[in-house]
Amino acid sequence: MTDVIPAPRAAEGLPGRTVPLGHDTTLWAAEGTGATERWLRSTLGAALGLPLRAGPEDASDAVRLYLDETLEPEAYRLDASRGRGVEIRGGGPAGVFWGAQTLRQLLGPDAFRRAPVRPDATYVIAQQVIEDAPRFPWRGLMLDVARHFTPKDGVLRCIDLLAAHKLNVLHFHLSDDQGWRVEIKRYPKLTETGSWRARTKFGHRASPLWEEKPHGGFYTQDDIREIVAYAASRQITVVPEIDVPGHSQAAIAAYPHLGNTDVVDTAALSVWDTWGVSRNVLAPTEDTLRFYEGVFEEILGLFPSVFVHIGGDECAKDQWRASAVAQARIAELGLDGEDALQAWFVRHFDTWLTARGRRLIGWDEILEGGLAEGAAVSSWRGYRGGITAARAGHDVVMCPEQQVYLDHRQHAGEDEPVPIGFVRTLEDVYRFEPVPPELTPEEARHVLGAQANVWTEVMEDQGRVDYQTFPRLAAFAEVAWSTLPPPAARDFADFERRMGSHYARLDALGVAYRPPAGPRPWQRRPGVLGRPIEGPPPNV
Numbered sequence: 001m002t003d004v005i006p007a008p009r010a011a012e013g014l015p016g017r018t019v020p021l022g023h024d025t026t027l028w029a030a031e032g033t034g035a036t037e038r039w040l041r042s043t044l045g046a047a048l049g050l051p052l053r054a055g056p057e058d059a060s061d062a063v064r065l066y067l068d069e070t071l072e073p074e075a076y077r078l079d080a081s082r083g084r085g086v087e088i089r090g091g092g093p094a095g096v097f098w099g100a101q102t103l104r105q106l107l108g109p110d111a112f113r114r115a116p117v118r119p120d121a122t123y124v125i126a127q128q129v130i131e132d133a134p135r136f137p138w139r140g141l142m143l144d145v146a147r148h149f150t151p152k153d154g155v156l157r158c159i160d161l162l163a164a165h166k167l168n169v170l171h172f173h174l175s176d177d178q179g180w181r182v183e184i185k186r187y188p189k190l191t192e193t194g195s196w197r198a199r200t201k202f203g204h205r206a207s208p209l210w211e212e213k214p215h216g217g218f219y220t221q222d223d224i225r226e227i228v229a230y231a232a233s234r235q236i237t238v239v240p241e242i243d244v245p246g247h248s249q250a251a252i253a254a255y256p257h258l259g260n261t262d263v264v265d266t267a268a269l270s271v272w273d274t275w276g277v278s279r280n281v282l283a284p285t286e287d288t289l290r291f292y293e294g295v296f297e298e299i300l301g302l303f304p305s306v307f308v309h310i311g312g313d314e315c316a317k318d319q320w321r322a323s324a325v326a327q328a329r330i331a332e333l334g335l336d337g338e339d340a341l342q343a344w345f346v347r348h349f350d351t352w353l354t355a356r357g358r359r360l361i362g363w364d365e366i367l368e369g370g371l372a373e374g375a376a377v378s379s380w381r382g383y384r385g386g387i388t389a390a391r392a393g394h395d396v397v398m399c400p401e402q403q404v405y406l407d408h409r410q411h412a413g414e415d416e417p418v419p420i421g422f423v424r425t426l427e428d429v430y431r432f433e434p435v436p437p438e439l440t441p442e443e444a445r446h447v448l449g450a451q452a453n454v455w456t457e458v459m460e461d462q463g464r465v466d467y468q469t470f471p472r473l474a475a476f477a478e479v480a481w482s483t484l485p486p487p488a489a490r491d492f493a494d495f496e497r498r499m500g501s502h503y504a505r506l507d508a509l510g511v512a513y514r515p516p517a518g519p520r521p522w523q524r525r526p527g528v529l530g531r532p533i534e535g536p537p538p539n540v
Contacts, residue, residue, distance in 0.1 A: 002106075002128075002130070002498075003105070003497070003498040003500075003501040003502070004102055004105050004106070004130070004498070005105070005165070005474050005477065005478060005495075005498055005499070005502050006165065006166055006477045006478035006480075006481035006482045007478055007482045007484075007495075007498070008102065008130045008131065008132035008482075009131055009132050009133060009482070009483060010130070010131045010132070011128060011129070011130045011131075012128060012129050013126045013127060013128035013129075014126075014127045014128070017082060017126070017127035018082070018124040018125065018126055018127060019080040019081060019082050019085065019086065019124065019125050019126075019127055020061070020122050020123070020124050021048075021050065021063070021085075021086070021107065021122070021123045021124070021125070022050065022061075022121075022122035022123065023049075023050060023051065023122075024061055025050060025052060025061050025062060025063060025085065026052065026053050026054065026055025026056075026059050026061065026062045026063075027040060027041065027052040027053065027054060027055065027062065027063050027064075027065075028054070028055055028056065028057045028059065028062055028063070028064045028065070029064075029065040030064075030065055030066045030067055031067075032067045032093060033065035033066070033067060033090075033093065033096045035093055035097065035233050035235075036065055036088075036093070036096045036097045036099075036100050037065060038233075039097065039100060039233070039234070040052055040063065040100055043104075044100070044103070044104055044107070044111055046114065046115065046116075047110060047111050047112065047113045047114065047115070047116065048107065048110060048111055048116055048121070048123060049115075049116030049118075049119040049120075049121075050123075059085070060083050060084065060085065061085050062084075062085040062086075063085055063086045063087075063088070063103070064085065064086070064087045064088070065088050065090075065096050065100075066087065066088070066089045066090070066096075067089070067090060067091070067092065067093075067096065068089040068090065068091060068095075069091070070091075071089065071090060071091030071095055071133070072091045072095070072133050073090075073091045073092035073094055073095060074090075074091065074092065074094045074095050074098060074133060074134050074137070074168075074235075075090065075091045075095050075131075075132065075133035075134075076088060076089060076090040076091070076095040076096060076098050076099030076102070076130075076131075076132055076133075077089045077090075077099070077129070077130070077131050077132075078099045078102055078103060078128075078129070078130040078132075079129050080106075080125050080126070080127055080128055080129075081127055082127055086103060086125075088100060088103065091133075093235065094168070094235040095133075097163075097234065097235045098132070098134075098166050098235070099130075099132075101163065101164060101166060102130060102132065103125075104164070105501075105505065106125040106126070107123050107125060108123070108504075109501075109504040109505050109507065109508040110123070110508065111123075111508075112164070112505045112506075112508035112509045113508045113509075134166065134480070134481045135449075135480065135481060135482060135483050135484075136434065136447070136448065136449030136450060136480050136481075137168075137448055137449055138168075138169055138397050138448040138449030138450070138451070139166065139167045139168050139169060139449050139450065139451075139477065139480035139481060140167060140168070140169030140170070140171050140239075140397065140399075140449065140450070140451035140452070140480075141158075141162055141167055141169070141170060141171065141451065141452050141453075141454065141469075141473065142171035142173055142241075142399070142451055142452070142453040142454060142455075143155070143158055143170060143171070143172060143173065143454055143456075144173040144176070144453075144454060144455045144456045145172070145173060145174065145179075145181050145456070146173055146174065146175055146176035146177075146178055146179045146180070146181055146250075146456075147176060147178050147179070147275070147455065147456045147457045147459075148200075148215070148456040148457075148459055148460055148461070149179065149181065149195075149215065149216060149217035149218075150456075150462070150465070151217060152219060152223050152226070152227065154462055155172075155219075155227055156226075156227065156230055157462075158170070159227070159230055159231045159234060159236055160234070160509075161473075161509065161511070162234075162236055163234040163235070163236060164505075164509070165473060165474060165477035166477060166481050167236070167473075167477055167480065168235055168236050168237060169236065169237050169239060169449075169451065170231060170236055170237070170238045170239070171239045171241060171309060171378075171451060171453075172227075172238050172239065172240050172241060173241045173243075174219075174240055174241055174242060175241070175242050175243050175247070175248070175250065175251065175311075176243055176247045176250065177247055177248065177249035177250055177271075177272040177277075177278040177280070178197060178200075178249075178250065178271060178272050178273070178275075179194065179195055179196070179197065179215075179216055179250050179271060180194035180195050180218065180250040180251055180254065180271075181195060181217070181218045181219060182218060182219055182221075182224060182240070182242075182299070182302075183218060183219065183220045183221050183223075183224075184294075184295050184298050185221065185298065186294050186298065187254070187255065187291070187294065187295065189254040189255060190250075190251060190254050190255070190295075191218040192254070193253055193254040193271070194250040194251055194253055194254035194271060195216045195217060195218040195250075195271075196214050196215065196216025196217070196271065197214065197215055197216060197270070197271040197272065197273045198214055198270065198271075198273060199211060199212050199213065199214070199215075199273050200213075200215045200273055200460075201273060201274040201275055201457075202460070202528060203418055203458060203525075203528040203529040203530065204275070204418070204420065204457075204458065204529050204530050204531045205274050205275040205276045205457075206529060206531070207528065207529035208529075209528060209529070210273075211460070216271075221298075221302060224302045224303070225302060228302065228303060228304070237305050238303060238305060239303070239305045239307050239308070239309055239361070240299050240302075240303045240305065240308060240309065241309035241310070241311060242292075242295060242296065242299060242308075242309075242310060242311070243310070243311030243312075243313075244282060244292055244310050244311055244312070244345065244346075244349065245281050245282040245284070245288075245312075245315050245342060245345045246277070246278075246281045246282075246311070246312075246313065246314050246315030246316060247277070247278070247311055247313070247314065247315075248278075248280070248281055248282050249269060249271065249272045249278040249280045250271045250272070251282075252266050252269055252280055252282070253269045253270050253271050255291065256269065257283075257287060258282055258283060258287075258288050258291060259280055259281075259282065259283055259319075260280075260281070260283045260319040260320070260322075260323045260325070260326065261283070262323050262324055262325050263319045263322045263323045264280065264319060266280070275457045277314045277316055278316070279316045279318050279319060280319070281315050281316055281319060281320070282345075283323070283325060283326065284320070284325075284326055284329045284341055284344070284345060285325065285329070289348060292349070293352060296308070296349070296352070296353070300356060300358065305358075306357075306358060306359050307358070307359050307360075307361045307376065308353055308358050308359070308360060308361070309360075309361050309362060309378070310346065310349050310353075310360055310361075310362050310366075311362060311363060312342075312346050312362035312363050312365055312366040313362070313363035313364075313365045313366075313380070314363075314365070315342050315365070317338040317339070317342075320338045320341060321338060326338070326341065329341065339368060339369070340369060342365075342368075342369065343366075343368055343369015343370065344369065346360075346362060346366045346369060346371075347369060347370070347371070347372070350371060350372045350375050351372060354372055354374055354375075359374045359375065359376060360372070360374075360375045360376070361375065361376040361377065361378060361397070362375070362377065362378065363377075363378050363380050364377050364378065364379045364380060364381055364384075364385025364386070364388075364389070365385075367385055367388055367389055367392075367394075371392075371394060373393070375394060376389075376394055376395040376396065376397065376448070377389040377394055377395070377396050377397070378396075378397045378399055378451065379396055379397070379398050379399060379400060380399050380400065380401055380405075380453070381400070381401065381540070382400045382401070382402060382538070382539075382540035383398070383400055383436045383539070383540065384540055386398050386400075386436070386447065387436055387438055387439060387443075389446070390439055390443040390444070390446040390447060391439075391443055393446065394446060395446050395447075395448050396446055396447050396448060397447075397448050397449060397450065397451050398434040398435075398447060398449070398450045398451070399450065399451040399452065399453050400540075401421075401453070402422060402537030402538060402539070402540070403424070403428070403429070403432045403537070404424075404429065404432055404450065404451070404452045404453065404476060405421065405424075405452075405453050405455065406424075406452050406453065406454050406468050406469050406472055406473070407420050407421065407453075407454065407455045407456070407457070407458065407459070407468055408420055408421030408422050408423070408424045409421060409422075409423055409424070409530070409532060410423070410424065410425060410426070410468075410472065410514055411423060411425065411514075411518065412532075413518060415518055415519050415524050416518075416519065416530075417464070417467065417519060417523060417524050417525035417528070418458040418525050418528050418529075418530040419530035419531075419532040420458060420530050420531055420532070421531070421532070421533050422533050422535075422536070422537040423532075424472070424537075426471055426472055426475050426496075426499075426516075427475075427492050429452075429472045429475040429476050429479070430475040430478065430479065430490060430492050430495055431487035431488070431490055431492070432450070432476070432479050432487070433479075433486070433487050434447055434449065434450035434479065434480070435447050449480055450476070450479065450480045452469075452472070452473060452476045454468065454469055458528075458530065462512075463512045463523070466511050466512035466513060467512055467513065467514050467519070467523055468514075469513075470506060470511050470512075470513035470514070471499060471502070471503070471506070471513050471514065474499065474502055475495065478495065
């Protein structure tokens with residue numbers, strides 16, 4: 001019985017038979033498996049004190065890596081047998097890497113440390129064969145670094161945690177009202193001015209508390225290149241998000257001409273220091289379009305991802321209604337009001353990205369004005385946007401806030417820190433189903449996968465992010481990877497059993513997860529206002 005998370009498709013073992021890995025175990029890697037070979041030595045070998053020296057393919061005590069064209073690109077087969085060692089076959093480099101992640105779990109929590117705690121030990125795994133492949137090609141986490149900045153080392157750590165759970169997309173939320181986080185060389189004020197704010201609301205936006213010190217930070221372009229390369233070596237794609245036309249006050253504070261200058265004194269604006277949806281949005285002018293084309297040109301040079309996220313959500317229309325410039329643009333384009341103006345803005349960048357071989361993805365509000373054929377939708381307000389998109393032939397990433405927004409609280413108890421939203425327990429996340437039953441098989445093929453979203457308004461540091469994200473991300477990873485029964489029929493008791501082993505892995509990794517019995521004293525935030533929503537979330 002395996003305790004691997006996410007659960008593999010098939011596992012068969014021989015009771016009582018084990019396979020040793022020790023100082024004499026060698027490593028042989030076929031052409032095309034070099035990334036996993038390097039990872040095994042630098043990470044697994046370092047953790048266990050195993051040199052994993054290069055050895056011959058036919059060694060009796062070896063780990064061997066192969067590419068196998070009979071398997072799907074992310075599928076793998078792990079065969080551990082005494083006298084042969086461990087053989088990992090993957091349909092592509094990704095499959096080999098995911099097989100290595102499974103091997104790491106089989107070796108126990110010591111394999112998740114950075115240095116050996118038992119340097120002279122010989123480790124053993126059960127003799128077994130595991131065959132596995134993912135259900136979805138998009139298994140993602142959205143990390144919001146705009147509300148609270150995550151330094152580069154924290155992002156690299158996040159990538160390692162995604163890899164350990166066989167998640168393969170980091171959706172990188174790089175701009176918002178509260179901060180701009182990526183260097184754009186042609187527009188230096190985006191980071192000189194837009195990357196920091198004078199103070200920060202502590203707790204929900206209705207909280208009277210403030211952290212009265214500057215907060216901010218940004219990634220240089222070399223930082224971004226490092227993050228992207230680090231992720232790629234772990235078979236993870238980094239999808240950048242630059243928000244337009246709403247959630248843009250930080251950019252307007254840096255370059256006031258981007259805002260609606262005939263309605264508001266944009267030169268007086270600063271980077272926003274509280275939460276919610278700012279009314280300050282981009283002006284629908286040619287200057288604004290050219291400015292953001294320049295931003296996206298540099299973004300495309302940094303991120304090889306086919307998909308580029310443009311936000312497109314929660315754009316307040318008050319200033320456009322009051323702006324003579326915006327109203328003249330609506331009349332010039334023959335549009336039916338401000339909603340259509342937002343759709344025009346989105347379609348402009350849809351066309352612009354398509355012409356450069358990329359695909360636009362945005363939050364589900366972008367559906368409201370019609371999309372180009374290749375555009376995709378992040379369905380966040382519920383399932384409905386994803387259903388509409390799939391039926392219209394658009395690809396969808398399911399991330400409904402009622403199910404997989406990890407800023408929502410994990411328990412109804414009074415000790416829960418800064419309680420936000422609905423209660424979403426570990427079991428609730430485990431019973432999340434990304435494909436709505438309303439979709440036909442043809443429509444369901446447009447569901448690329450699922451994503452858990454980590455919005456950081458009330459997560460001021462790594463410990464808070466850890467607490468909100470784990471252990472629920474482990475349940476989400478199994479939903480996104482494993483072929484599970486319908487939600488009501490899922491064996492949560494078995495998942496809980498396997499989590500008993502997984503908590504030890506998370507401990508070894510230094511993850512400050514929420515314990516099953518509730519928050520530890522230092523994880524609580526007494527007196528810090530949240531915004532809990534009572535009752536079950538609506539299924540919309």
